Amino acid sequence: MSMLTGLMSCDIGIDLGTANILIYVRGEGIVVNEPSIVSVESKTRHVLAVGHEAKEMVGRTPGEIVTVRPLREGVIADFEVTEEMLRTLLRRVIKNRFLVRPRIVVGVPSGITEVEKRAVRLSAERVNAREVYLVGEPMAGAIGVGINVHEPVGSMIIDIGGGTSEIAVIALSGIVNGATSIRIGGDKLDDAIVQYLKKNYNILIGERTAEEIKKEIGSACKLDEELETQIKGRDLVAAIPRTITVSSVEIRDALAEPLNAITEAVMLSLERTPPEVAADILDRGIILTGGGALLRGLDRRLRDETNLPVHVAEDPLTCVVRGTGKILENIAAYRKVLF
Ligand SMILES: Nc1ncnc2c1ncn2[C@@H]1O[C@H](COP(=O)(O)OP(=O)(O)O)[C@@H](O)[C@H]1O
Ligand SMILES: [Mg+2]
Structure with missing residues (x-):
């Protein structure tokens, strides 16, 4: 019977990150890799979109729709929205896939509280998981790396x-x-870029643009060849859109504090x-x-x-979810690392 169960069920690993949520299906690999962002109707809190679709809306939503990052600072800031996000993505994965209720391993921030653990566990149980295990992110990351x-x-x-x-x-x-x-983490780096440009150029940019600048020319130490990029933002004095050019030297300066x-x-x-x-x-x-x-x-x-x-x-962005995948291969061997 247990052999039969093994054949028909597929187990799931989840990296419930503050920026990205990834889902791994045993035997298949990573099947979901989406930003941990949800757009909701402000009045009803009704969820309209999850992941990439919601990220496209960030900074562009009309008044009645807001985008939320429910795990913003590594803690679950908004339980209901986190659960809805998890459920939406899990339903997508589970649809037409499993005959038997899956086992789920979730990678969570190591600073997670008991209340938050219970919330994550409940969400997984509500999508009909048979067993739910939690593992700290650094541990899952280490396992994913192959340590x-x-x-x-x-x-x-x-x-x-x-x-x-x-x-x-x-x-x-x-x-x-x-x-x-x-x-x-990365969000604070993005904020630091927003603040720097406001202070030094009187120009306002959104957090998505800041993240793009960080990826394009951001650095933590002197580069052999310094880089440059053009930035479009809103001039705070003239209140109109304006384009400026900034260098990687300036962005490094902007990032100094959080990097320190x-x-x-x-x-x-x-x-x-x-x-x-x-x-x-x-x-x-x-x-x-x-x-x-x-x-x-x-x-x-x-x-x-x-x-x-x-x-x-x-592939640093996928270490944690790959780690949960390895745990699924042999849960018994990893008992000690699971919450
Ligand atoms: N090429 C890059 N350079 C700098 N930061 C990056 C790059 N790619 C992604 N990031 C940052 O990594 C963070 C997301 O990492 P991730 O491990 O998915 O976070 P979490 O586990 O909190 O979901 C974001 O802040 C993003 O801006
Ligand atoms: Mg992470």
């Missing part, structure tokens, strides 16, 4: 997402000395690492995951500050 988390050898993972950056040293299926989670905060958190976490484990990290280096790892020169910057080897994971 043997059961070994008695320590590895440091830094996951830089939209709302938070999480730093964890993993060994023996656990997190050594507790994970550090700060509410500074991330670096400081890494240094603090290293200070708290027991000496034996510190020696492991010296051998193996630090691994960067999450979309923020793609910022130009961030690895070099951290290498310079820590004097440790720093590697950007392959």
Whole structure:
């Protein structure tokens, strides 16, 4: 019977990120990769669109529609909308796929509260999950990267997402000395660009434009060839649209404060690492995951500050969900890392 169940059911892994939500189906791979954004009717809170479709609406909605990022700062700011988002995407996945109720592994921020855990669990149960397991994002990321988390050898993972950056040293299926989670991630970098342009150019841009600038010319340390881009925004004095040109040097200046905060958190976490484990990290280096790892020169910057080897994971945006996928392959072997 259990063999039969294995044949007919498909298990699901979810990365419930503050910026992106990814869903993995065992045997198939990643089937959903969408921004964690929902557009709702302001009066009724009725959900109109989820994911890419909702992201297109950001900053362009008429008064009666608002776009919400329900997981904004790494905590579930809006339970109902989070649940609706999860349910909409899961329904899309489950439709015509499963004969038996699926098992679900969800990667969640390590700073999640008990109440939030219960909310995530309930949402998954409401889409008819048979069993629901939660795993901390840095742990799932480490597993996704291919680290043997059961070994008695320590590895440091830094996951830089939209709302938070999480730093964890993993060994023996656990997190050594507790994970550090700060509410500074890609969103704060975007905000810093908005503020910089307002202050220095009197020009107002939206957060989507700021994110595009960050990806296009953002950096964490000096580049061999500095870059430039044109920016369209609204002039705050003349109140009309205007185009300006900014350089990667200026954007780096804009990003200095949040990047310093991330670096400081890494240094603090290293200070708290027991000496034996510190020696492991010296051998193996630090691994960067999450979309923020793609910022130009961030690895070099951290290498310079820590004097440790720093590697950007392959495909950093999908490490966590791939980790949940690996857990699904053998839940019994990963019991210890699951909440
Ligand atoms: N090429 C890039 N350079 C800099 N930041 C990036 C790049 N690509 C994505 N990001 C940022 O990564 C963040 C999303 O990462 P992700 O790991 O999906 O976050 P979360 O786990 O919180 O959903 C966003 O802030 C996004 O702007
Ligand atoms: Mg993440």
